Each structure stands twice: as structure tokens, then as C-alpha cells.
Amino acid sequence: MATLQIEKLTKTFPPHSKDGRPVRAIQDISFAMSGQVFVSLVGPSGCGKSTLLNIVSGVDSPSTGTVTVTQDGKKARLGYVFQDSRLLPWRTVMQNMLYVSDLPEEEGRANASKYLEMVGLGHAHDMYPGQLSGGMQQRVGIARAFSVSPDLLLMDEPFSHLDAITARSLREELQVMWNATKKTVLFVTHDVMEAVQLSNRIITLAHGGTVFDDTTIELPFPRKASDPEFAAQQAEILGRFETMELERTAAKG
Amino acid sequence: MGWAAFFGIWAFVSAVILDEFTLPGPLKVWNEILEIVRGGSWADDFLISISKTFMGFMIALIVGVPVGYMMGRAGYWKAFFHDGVVGAGSIPGIVYAIIALVIFGIGFQGPILAVGLISMPFIALNVAEGLEGVDRDLLSMSTAFGRSDRQALRHILIPSIMPFAFAGVRLSFAIAWKVEALTEVFGSSNGVGFQIRFAFQGFSIAGVLAWTLMFIALLLLIERGLAIVERWLFRWRTWEQAA
Structure with a gap:
């Protein structure tokens, strides 16, 4: 399992216009995670959650600070599930799976089939993304990320574009897949309920891109929102959220 | 029905x-085609x-x-090429035919250069448009x-450009054919354009029309063929558009 080490990470984007100011998305964030953990990053919109994931994945680079993702001292392999599926529309489901695979063709096909079966799309190998519903496309996105056997799996609000019923069903499937594989997962969401349902640990980011809170969740899996302990945990986190918002309002004066 | 009306009006005129x-009427031209x-x-x-x-x-590509x-x-590079490319696209085909004739005289190179x-x-502008529209x-x-960048080029950039490039090919192909035939009329010793000029010089309007109709028939055939290839190549778009 992978180790993610983030130290004094800051990300500033250049101003949108000549007269504008640089936009600071993340400010001096440090945390580490390692082993069979499912860590959720929660926080309000614009607090730098997705930017952080993009930096961890190498899609973006930090302004200052360091991010290291290692697996037994070597560079770790990453998987990524995005907000939208980001499938190549001109490739079939199987071809999309093979695009990210480093395995020989036959082995890659067998591996992809295994993960497509896990998300209930064993029949969709030869279909194009345009033939699938949004939920099915996101299932392929999840299967694709798991299929590369990632040491660290990054998930950026993967269910935020889906309807509530599909999102719930996919959350349950993700929980099953995570229990089966125990990957190291960094999961971004703005939904506290989702974070409590899936995570061992919840890191809350505040406006301005700083770490506000870091909580361990010790409820047993599978977790149901109807359990009183689940509700209590969710209320506790939401309470901290409210405190954060109150402090922000007070600071603004 | 469209064709029947066309031939009816032609025969009447x-x-x-x-x-x-x-x-000459359609029947005479048809006999001329059979003769050819x-x-x-x-x-x-x-x-x-x-x-x-x-x-x-191929040169254009x-x-x-x-x-x-x-x-x-x-x-x-967009700023560097834009005006030149757009300007080149707006020049009438006959100007290219004359330029080709001036440079090469009567020979096979003229029509090639004109095409x-x-x-x-058209190809440059469509490829540029396709690239600008690549999903980041x-x-x-x-x-x-x-x-790798090479994998992204093969699996993302090229497939993104292809529909635009193909549209450019189809559009410019129809124009290219006309210019090619025109250049042959002016300065060539073989080809369909040359045959049209040859028939004209022999006062055979039936011959001119016969060659022209055969030319149109071939053009339509190629255009239909390209449409089939396009539908097959970009079949994934059927579902994208339906979604």
C-alpha cells in the first residue's frame, strides 16, 4: 500500500485578468496517509480539494511545498476517478479500459473484464460511452481506475454528477470494492454523509485552502445512514463545519 | 424525381x-456517353x-x-498563418489554374499544383479547429x-481532429475536382478536362456535355463513398449526438 506525504503545499494560480490578483487555491497544507485507508477530503466549494488531487496525480504542479507518493520506496502507481467519467467517446468500453493498461493485450483484456464484471458491466465491452447512461459511464470510470491496480486511488467527487439513487448504489458498490481490495484511497467530496459512509479518516479543508480538521472514523463497515452512531458522527462533523463557517463570518467582521 | 425533372427540363429547353x-438533348448526350x-x-x-x-x-495534406x-x-502560429491561410482559401479556383499554367505550362504538374x-x-483550418476543440x-x-505524449497523440489528439479533418477533406475534395478539371481544360494533354476542351474544339457540344455528365457521376460516386466511410469511421458520434 502507498504512502502519500504532503508537506507545506501551496498552490497559487495566476490572475484571470491583467488587473486581477493571483488566486491562492491551497495554503500551506501538510498531512500524510499510508496503508489500507480510505481518506476523505471534505470542504466547501473552492477550498482547493480538486486542485490538491490534481497536484497529487501530477496533472498540476505545486507552487511551493512537496508531494510524494511512494510504494515501498518506489514511485507509486495511481488510479483516478473523476467527477465525470472522462472516457474516450471514440473508443469502446474495453478499448477505454485497455488505454490505461500496461499489461499485454490478452492479460489486459482479462483484467479489464474482471473489473467490468465487478461494476456490473460485463456485457458492455463493445459498447461506446455514448450508448451508456451517466451512471454506467461512471461505473466504467471506477472499473478503469481499479483495473490499473493502483497503489493510491484518487477519487474526485465521483458521484456528484449523478442522481441520488444511482449515487447511493455506486457508493455501496465502491464500499464493496474497497473492502475487497483495501486500496489506499484519497476521496474528495463536499458531502459529509458520503464521507462518513466511506471513510476511515476525514480531513476538512477550510476556505483559503488550509486544513481545518482531521478526524478518524471508527464505525464498522458496512455503514448505513440510518444507524444512530452514523448519524451522530455525521452531526459531529457537520457541527465542526458550522463552527468553521461561524469563525469565518466573525473574521470577516 | 429530381433527376427526372432535370432531364425533362433539359429536353424541353x-x-x-x-x-x-x-x-443537344439528353438522348443525344446519352448516345455520346455510350460512344465514349x-x-x-x-x-x-x-x-x-x-x-x-x-x-x-497529398500535397495539400x-x-x-x-x-x-x-x-x-x-x-x-495561429496569428502567423491565419490571414495567409484564410486568404488562400478565398482565392477563386481559376486563379490557381492560371498560376499553375504559368508555372508549368501544358503538363501534368499544373493540375496537381492547383489542387x-x-x-x-480547408485542411489546415479544419485541423486547427479540431485541435482547438480537443477536450482538455x-x-x-x-x-x-x-x-505518454505519444499515446495521447494517437488516442486523443488524432481522433479529436479526425472528424474535422474529414469534413475538410470532403469539402475541399469537391472544389479540388473542379479546379483540377479546369486546369486540364487550360493546360493539359490528357484527363477529363482535356477531353472537354478537345470536344469543344471539335464543335461537339454533345461531347462536352457527355464528359461533364460522366465527371459529375464520378464526383457523386466518390462523394457517396466518402459519406459511407465517414459514417463508419465516426459511428461513435451517432450515440454521442443521441445522448
């Missing part, structure tokens, strides 16, 4: 308004014209694709999964 010498086909050498003329169009097109690629990837010059701007999210997905 030929028989009633004009005369058989100025505008029986003669046997028509296939060589078409093959020569097709070859010249194809070679001109070799120049147009890199120019379009540069325009689509960098603002500097290359007329087609290149797909490129970041590719980076996140550790794919």
Missing part, C-alpha cells in the same frame, strides 16, 4: 427554346484525372496538416494515468 446544336464508353479510353482519362487530384490532395497542427497548438493550393487552406479533461485523464 433543347427541343423548344434552343436547338440541338446549341444544347465503347471507345474504351475514357477510363484512362478518368484515372489520369483522379491520380492528379489524389497527388494534389502534407502541407495543410502540419500548418493546421501548429495553428491549433500555439497562438503565435494542392486550393485544398490546403481527456488529456489530463491521460496524464493522471501516466500515459
